Amino acid sequence: MGTVQTSLIFLPGALFLCLLLYILIKFLYKVWWTPIRVQQALRSQGIKGRSYRFLYGSTKEILNMRKESFSKPMNLTHHIFPRIHPHIHTWINAYGKNFMYWYGPRAHLVVTETELVKEIMNNRDKSYPKADTEGFRKKLLGDGLVTTEGEKWAKLRKLANHAFHAESLKNMTPAMISSAEMMLERWKQQEGKEIEVFEEFRLLTSEVISRTAFGSSYLEGQDIFDMFRKLSIIISRNAFKVRIPFLSWLLKSGDDIESEKLEQGIRDSIIRIIAKKEKSMNGEVGNFGVDFLGLLVKANHDADEGNHVTVQDVVDECKTFYIAGHETTTSLLAWTVLLLAIYTDWQEKARQEVLDLFGKEPPNSDGISRLKTMNMIINETLRLYPPVVSLLRKVKCETKLGNFNLPANINLVMPTLSIHHDIQIWGEDAQLFKPEKFSEGVAKATNNNPAVFLPFGLGPRSCVGLNFATNEAKIGLTMMLQRYAFTLSPAYIHSPIVILTVRPQHGIQSKNRDSAIILIEYFPFKKHLPDFALSSHPPKGRIFKNGDDVESDKLAKGIRDLILDIIQKREEKMTGKVDSYGSDFLGLLLKAHHDVPENYKITLEDIVDECKTFYGAGQGTTAVLLSWIVFLLALNTDWQDKVRQEVLKVLGKERPNSEGIARLKTMNMVVNETLRLYPPASNLTKKVQRKVKLGKLVLPANMNVYIPIMALHHDPKIWGNDAHLFNPERFSEGVNKATNNSPASYIPFSMGPRTCVGLNFAINEAKITLAMILQRYKFTLSPNHIHSPTQMLLVRPGRGVRITLHSLQHYVGMSFFYWNGPTAELVVTEPELIKEILYNRDKWYPKPEVETYFRKLVGDGLVASEGEKWAMLRKLSNHAFHGESLKVSAL
Ligand code: HEM
Known part of the structure; x- marks a missing residue:
């Protein structure tokens, strides 16, 4: 009995000890034995990499590198690989193209050899399924199309393919257009000001996916998007933090509790949307609608097991599409607009294409598929800033990959970003924005190797939303380019970061300066042209003088007195000798007053008026011309760089000289184009002296003819569809070629005998000043600049041109x-x-x-x-x- 009693007492204890021992052995097997074995297996095949560190693997190192990398902004280059993936960048250099590191006790084999990438991604015998989705990520995505495997994946993929195929996309175009219109309507309040586009595009893409896939609206799904946002931040905060088995079940962190609440909240909101959809079907089974949610609800009601999906499947699938459908496209749109704000030459090219195809009409599906330049730009953006920076798979069971024998249960990382920035693949200019790479399509750009350009993945699990996303981006960009020109705000801080997708660091949390651009109303002349063309002339010879008459009489007298003063001082200096008047313009005038035969003499009053004319014409016009040149170069920094390069090539850092100035061809083109777009004198008026025949018209005497220079310079019939655009290229072969040998189409200085006498003076002065500015400074338009061309005698910037100067001496990164x-x-x-x-x-x-x-x-x-x-x-x-x-x- 005693023995039985003793056994009864000790047995549970022994069992408990056995259980503890079993757990301990299992734990050690997982976190010590397996990693050591895997490490040996990989090392023996020549795969180098980080050594396994108990429990945490390489995660602490990775976290430190990321912390350091994201702690400060970077220079405005597109070399973002070392910043976004500091660990991969460092270790590729140390260990070669394929290497291992450890995410906790799980080996990650980084594969950048593109033949291997292709083998993994195209694999059809299911050797490389998606890596397990765990923890917070699972709460976000559920078990939807992105994460699930096997038959369930096949069923869901069929549904999604159906919802997003080409015909369905055409039907979605109107909803995409109205969503973009909503955004642009909001922007009307921001014209001329700085605008943070990441947040704007987040709203746009949320609205589009809500309308097209869920027959709903952003407002209706707002709480879902907010909860997604919070959950995404929790995910990124916990990236590379190892969760210790058992312990994380027992002790829940604040993020665990918060994320569970968010998961439940998202589920409840989606269930509400599903219920609304079901209610709207009015009991008719076939009446769910053709949008994605409609197809899902229909599949949920389908009795056929082969088609049926559960409510939980519908919820997970909605989560997947809400999140995949807007995060990625937001990132694509934001980076594209940033790149176009920097490379304004490409912005102009894209705009020209848009205007050629659609004019000012909303885009249509047929035209969208013909946007070739925009396609190139989008592809180049996706290469430099792929929203999804790496692809992850796991090795299901021991398998052969290339020459390697891979053990089971390791993960494979294919770092898209590293492949997209690899100079061995893309050439020395891999870090530069050069959309022309894609001018003959993706196949040519990639040399027919699909594994070097992976923004949408590859193989059977490639992105189901590819066409949807690119269509949406093209519609948004088209409508934006039709209405606005935009430049990068000088306050922009370049700090790309990954929070699920690659995005500007401060773009979401705060209204910071990230992804900020300045909107400039496109077609600025539309508003001003009629005013200029119809500007009236005050009637002469008033009998009753108003306040302005009295004031202007006083000013005229003041000016006359000052000029007489100057003349008197010069005359005091004269010693009576002929050559003592001086060789400048005033000297010549005085000589003509004193020292020429009587009938060639000019009066003192003539001298005063001539001085007035030249003070006014000599100063005002050139100041205005220079202001517009600087404005346009601040806006079109690619041209600013071109002109600067020319100046440095011709003049170096020396003071400009006449010979050098005459050789500044690009500057000449810029000056000509500025004078075309913003002619300081916007019109000419001539009087008809006597009855005269003008073409087929007979004009009576004493009427005026009015020549609207501004209208001529902006006429698309003369200059083509890009008449309103800044395109100095049109003057590359001189004025005659640009005007098609029609000199009267371009008359900033008028023409004929009364052509401006100060033409060369003004242009020389502008060029010298500009050259000296460009030698010293780079400049961008200030966010405080307000574009308001006004006519006050001359067409001038009504509120000035506000720019920010960046000294070239201190211009790091240039x-x-x-x-x-x-x-x-x-x-x-x-x-x-x-x-x-x-x-x-x-x-x-x-x-x-x-x-x-x-x-x-x-x-x-x-x-x-x-x-x-x-x-x-x-x-x-x-x-x-x-x-x-x-x-x-x-x-
Ligand atoms: C610029 C925008 C987008 C980019 C760069 C992008 C990128 C990707 C990538 C790289 C994958 C493959 C992941 C892997 O192989 O592990 C993927 C899959 C997927 N994408 Fe996209 N995506 C974009 C837009 C969209 C949109 C708008 C939707 C929904 C309307 C969407 C829905 C999905 C889904 C459901 C999958 C999983 C497909 C499967 O596993 O069968 N994506 N995406």
Whole structure:
């Protein structure tokens, strides 16, 4: 009995101990034995990488690298790979194209060899299913199309293919257009101001997916989107944080509790939307509607097991499409607009294409498919800033990949971003925005290798929303380009980050400066043209004088007195000698007053009026011209860079000289185009002296003819559909070619005998000033600039032109070249590049030849020598000036 009693007491204890031991062994098997075994298996095949660290693997290192990387903004380059994936960037360089790291105890094999990527993504025998979705991510996506596998995936994919096929997309176009119209209506309040586009596009894409897939609206789904947003932030906050098994079940963190609440809230809201849909069917089974939700609800009601989906499936699928349907496209739209705000030449090209295809009409499906330039731009944006930065799969059971034998249950990471930025694939300019790469389509750009361009994935699990997303983006961009020109706000901070998708860091949480652009109303002249064309002339010879008459009489007298004063001072200086008047314009006038035969003499009053004319014409017009040039170059920074390059090539940093100024061809084009768009004198008026025949018209005497220069310069019949656009290229072969040999189409200085006498003076002055500005500064339009061309004698910027100057001396990140005689000199200010040059040990960057005079000074000593001689001299001087010697010399 005693023994039985004792056994009864000890048995549960022993069982408990056994259980504990079992759990411990299982735990150690998972977090110690398996990783060690996997590591050996991978290493033995030559796969290098991080060594496994108990429990946490590589996650602590990754977290630290990411923290450091995201802690500060970056220069405005598109080299975002090291920032977004600092761990992959560092380790690819250290271990090669395929390497391993550890997400907790699970091995991750990073695969960037594109042949292997293709093999994984196209695999049809299910060796590489999607990696397990766990934790917070699972709460966000549920078990929907993105995450699920097997038969359920096949069923859901069929449904989604049906909902988003080409014909359905055509029917969605009107809803996409109305959503974009809603956004642009909001923007009317923002014209001329800064606008944060990421948030704007988030609203747009939320509205589009709500309307097209769920027959609802953003407002109706607003709480769902808000909850998604909060959940996404929790996911990114916890990325690369390892959850310890068992412990995380027992102890729930704040994020666990919050995310459970959010998951439940999202579910309740979706169930409400489903219930509404069911109610709207009025008991008719076939009446669910053709949108995606309609198809899902219909499948839920389908008795056929092969088609039936559960309510939970419908909820998960709605979650999947709400989230996949708007996050990704928001990212695409925001980066495209940012790139177009920087590369305004591409913005203009895209706009021109849009105007050619649609004019000012809303886009249509047929035209959308013909937007070739926009397609190139979108592809290039997706290459540089792919919203989904990597693809993840797992190895289901031991399998062969290329020459590797992969053990089961490891994950495969295919870092899209690294592949898209690889210079071995895309060439030396891989980090640059060059949409022309895609001018002959994706196949040509990728050399027929689909695994090098993966924005939408590849193979059977590739994005089902590809056409939907690109259509939506094209419609949004088209409508935006039809209405607005836009530039990047000078306050923009470049800090891409990943929160599910790649996005501007501060774009969502706060109304910060990220992804900010300045909207500028396109067709600025539409508003002003009639005013100019119809500007009336005040009747002459008033009998009763009003306040302005009295004031202007006073001003005229004041001006006359000041000019007489100047004349008197000059005359006092005169010594009676003919050549003492001076050779300037005033000197010539005085000479014509004193020293010419009587009938050629001009009066003092003539001199006063002439001085008035030249003070006014000489100063006002050129100031206005310069203002418009600077405005247009601040807006079109690509042209600003081109002109600067020309200036530096021709003049270097020297003061401009006449010979150099005459060779500034690009600047000439810019000046001509500015004078076309903003002619300071907007019209000419002539009087009909006597009855005269003009063409087929007979004009009576004493009427006026009015020549609207502004209207001529903006006439699409003369200049084509891009008449309102800044396109200096049209003057690339001179004015005659640009005007098709019709000189009267372009008359900023008038023409004929009364053509402006100050033409060359004004243009020279503008060019010299501009050259000197460009030598010293880069400039962008200030967010406070308000575009308001006004006519006050001249067409001038009513509220000035507000720009921000960036000194070139301090312009980190800018590279440009100029010519030192026949040698090109590239100015490099980007610290990373500087490091690369100065640290280079392969002797790719030796010192240039020392110039003759300098050689006289330093000979072939340490400063000027290279190679072995340098090494020897350096050793000597290192020795002479090392720390200890310095101490001695200090004594
Ligand atoms: C620019 C926009 C988009 C990008 C860059 C994008 C990218 C991707 C990528 C890379 C995948 C493959 C993931 C993998 O292989 O693991 C994918 C899958 C998917 N996408 Fe998109 N997507 C975009 C827009 C959309 C839209 C608008 C929708 C919905 C209307 C959508 C729905 C889906 C779904 C449901 C899947 C999973 C397909 C499956 O597993 O069968 N996506 N997307």
